Amino acid sequence: MRAVEITQAGGPEVLQLCERPMPEAGHGDVVIKVAYAGVNRPDALQRAGSYAPPPTASDLPGLEAAGEIVAIGAGVSEYAVGDLVCALLPGGGYAEFVATPAAHCLPVPNGMGLKEAACLPETYFTVFSNVFQRGGLKAGERFLVHGGSSGIGTTAIQLAKLFGARVFTTAGSAEKCEACVALGAEKAINYREADFVEIVNALGGADLILDMVGGDYLPRNVKALANDGRLVQIAFLQGPKVELNFAQLMMRRLTITGSTLRPQSDLAKARIAEALKEQVWPLLDAGRLGPVMDSEFDLADAAAAHTRMESSGHIGKIVLKVGAV
Missing domain, CATH: 3.40.50.720 (NAD(P)-binding Rossmann-like Domain)
Structure with missing residues (x-):
């Protein structure tokens, strides 16, 4: 699969396209074919060398994405292959496929596109x-x-x-x-x-x-x-x-x-997801709120997306278009 990796600690220019093996769905995990990935400040901190991923996480940047589930691991019953979801990720969102715990996924809200849904989880x-x-x-x-x-x-x-x-x-x-x-x-x-x-x-x-x-x-x-x-x-x-x-x-x-989100346990994140599904997702389904969109970049232009974010000129969310779903 295509992905964007951090070749060394540094500025946006260190983000480069690469080929990586496709991830597999472990116990309790799903694999998502990524349509869009959100771009966030922690991605830039990781790129600069000041925010290391957890030991078990992918070294690829990207903490949120939306797309189609293409594989499910043992123990997953709440989702099926073909479901459209957005998900909080331990890392690896800047890629065509990503694995994450199923408990960290949420359904795409009614009437919302995958581009907008990719901007929901991290924030x-x-x-x-x-x-x-x-x-x-x-x-x-x-x-x-x-x-x-x-x-x-x-x-x-x-x-x-x-x-x-x-x-x-x-x-x-x-x-x-x-x-x-x-x-x-x-x-x-x-x-x-x-x-x-x-x-x-x-x-x-x-x-x-x-x-x-x-x-x-x-x-x-x-x-x-x-x-x-x-x-x-x-x-x-x-x-x-x-x-x-x-x-x-x-x-x-x-x-x-x-607090900071990424180092928290899978269980802690799953509990936040449950609360969001109960208290916030009905508001999104009803169209009473939603992400404010700033700009979209192709996966190959991840460096330009980081430059945009670090300029602080943006209003709302920046996304990477990764693939079609």
């Missing part, structure tokens, strides 16, 4: 588990998500709004801020022109913040939290180390937590 697993399960967001609470125009951000805005929260976000341009408001954000703050801490505090402070920036955003996030507020960290684009006054956590009863 929806991440947002739902961190905002609602770990962060405990409730209706009526004030929620701030940084990077509102990203795949994570556009998903978080829509889900939080549908679940009854007041949504605030940050983005880096007027165009991106407008897109965030159109998705349901009550207030979109251009971080290049205004201080989100001052604005969010004027609105009462955030009960929950979802952040992937890190760096000097950490102490600023703490200042922007309301009493009893929670900060959930899912990435550190500006670095994980900073000086922080932890006395504020005690005085104002704050909580700082975080």
